[in-house]
Amino acid sequence: MIQTLLRYRFLFFLFAASLLLGSCKLGKHYTRPQLELPETLDSLSVDTTSIGDYAWEQLYTDTTLQALIRKTLTYNKDMLIAAARVKQLAAQKRIDYANMFPQVGLRVYGEHERENYGGDHVSMDDQFDLKGTVAWELDLWGKLRWARDRSVAEFVGSVENQRALKMSLIAQVAQSYFELVALDNELSIVKKTVDARSESLHLARIRYEGGLTSETAFRQAQVELARTATLVPDLERQITLKENEIAFLTGEYPHHINRSVLPEDVMFPVSLPVGLPSALLERRPDVRQAEQALIAANASVGVAYTSLFPNIALTATYGAESDLLSELLKSPHHLITGTLTQPIFAMGKNRARLKAAKAAYEQALYAYEKVVLNAFKDAYNAIAEFNKIKEIYETRLRLEQSSKSTLELAQLQYMNGVIGYMDLLDAQRGYLDAQISLSNAIRDKQITMVNLYKALGGGWKE
Incomplete structure (x- = not known):
């Protein structure tokens, strides 16, 4: 009885010592790298608010586009893969967390054995066990906690x-x-131009047959009609490819995509809030993901470092064992063991593992800095485009209006014989180019807003 009390007292003190030592966590704790950030993102704004804080529904008000985005976020295969990855790392995080605690098990064993070592000496050697086991690796140096921190960082990184x-x-x-x-708008412009070219060809034929112009003007009208008509199938091809691209993003097979018409113009406010540089690090999830990878790499260094120190594992077994099943519960059994493992010689493997972990951390640090640099490059490029796109649109609008007036005047003069067909043709070409250029400017204004919103970390919520 006294020996049993002494044994349990020893276990109590060992357990208390493990708790005290468990507060020790060797290794360098993570601190965010010091980055020399720019003072502002936009010289015109120092407001802490940012368009990146807006919900994407507030930016993209086209209901057809909103439906496509919602479908993409639900059925896109990359999104589904990312969601499965989050589930996987959540389970891994739970595993590393559970490793910090004692593992409890149950062992039920039965053996019926008949022995005969020659002659008629037959004997029975049965065995029956019923035991509960407890195994616990003491986290004296913080190895298990570093592993837990790594899995937590990897999980959070998957969320980011x-x-x-x-x-x-x-x-x-x-x-x-x-x-x-x-592309729809450009196709509409080209088809209208083809109709106009057909009318010009008809007029050129009449004037040629009437002896008012040479055959050269008539043939040139045919060439221009054929040249403009070649643009139609190419645009239709581009439209089909773009529809297939959107269908793929939404997780569907190729099909017709519903859409609205191109607006006459996209109205921009005079300026947009872009926020402060430091907030960009918190708002952009790719930057946050890179930082979580850095945190995980730092934790891996901690795991490798603490692996240089001894591991202590406790194992306890309590139950019963007997050679007769009927006597099993009358045969108590208990066993308590402690194992200390200290690496002594492994050809430098453990220290090499530590060096490799430090090198991996260095890579993660440079990767984080690269992502931050890229985030600021995206933001500055998007802001520069936003500040200039309005001016580009206005100049192309004036060009389109001037080209239209020039074409109307050229058509009137050609009908009256004041100018030749080549002059009319130049005016037609100029107006077609100006129309397409203006359509592209409207498109670019919309895409500029998309790029600015993305560069500032917009499009997701906590």
């Missing part, structure tokens, strides 16, 4: 990756949609 993917998909669907609408 899912958010970054959501941000990218919203931008990709919106851009493809605006490009599709612009």
Whole structure:
């Protein structure tokens, strides 16, 4: 009885010592790298608010586009893969967390054995066991806690990756949609131009047959009609490819995509809030994902470092064992063991593992800095485009209006014989180019807003 009390007292003190030592966590704790960030993102704004804080429904008001985005976020295969990845790492996080606690098991064993070592000496050697087991690796140096921190960082990183993917998909669907609408508008412009070229050819035929113009003007009218007509199938091909691209993003097979018509113009406010540089690090999920990868790499260094120290594992077994099943519960059994494992010689494997973990951390650090640089490059490019796209649109609008007036005047003068067909042809070509250029400017205004919204980390919520 006294020996049993002494044994349990020893276990109590060992358990208390393990709890005290468990507070020790060797290794360098993570701190965010010091980055020399720019003071502002936009010289015209120092407001802390940002368009990136808006919900994407507030930015993309076209209900058809909203339906496509919602379908993409639900059925896109990359989104489904990312969601499954989050589930996987959530389970892995739970595993590493459970490793910090004692593992309890139950062992039920029965053996019926008949022995005969020659002659008639037959004997029975049965055995029956019923035992409960407890195994616990003491986390004296913080190895298990570093492993838990790593799995937590990897899990959070997968969540940030899912958010970054959501941000990218919203931008990709919106851009493809605006490009599709612009292609529709360009096709409409070309078809109207083909009709106008047909009328010009008819007029050129009449004037040629009437002896008012040479055959050269008539043949040139035929060439221009054929040249413009070749644009139609190419645009139809581009439209089909763009529809297939959007269908793929939404997780569907190729089919016709419903869309609205190109607006006459996209109205922009004088300026948009872009927020402060430091907030960009918190708002963009790709930056946050890169930081979580850095945190995980730092935890891996902690795991490798603490692996250089001894491991202590406790094992306890309590139950009963007997050679007769009827006597099983009358035969108590208990066993308590402690194992200390200290690496002594492994040809430098453990220290090499630590060096490899440190090198991996260095890579993650540079990767994080690269992502931050890329985030600021995206933001500055998007802001520069936003500040200039309005001016580009206005100049192309004036060009389109001037080209239209020039064409109307050229048609009147050609009908009255003041100018030749080549002059009319130049005016027609100029007006077609100006119309397409203006359509592209409207498209670019919409895409500029998409790029700015994405660059500032818009498109997802906590």
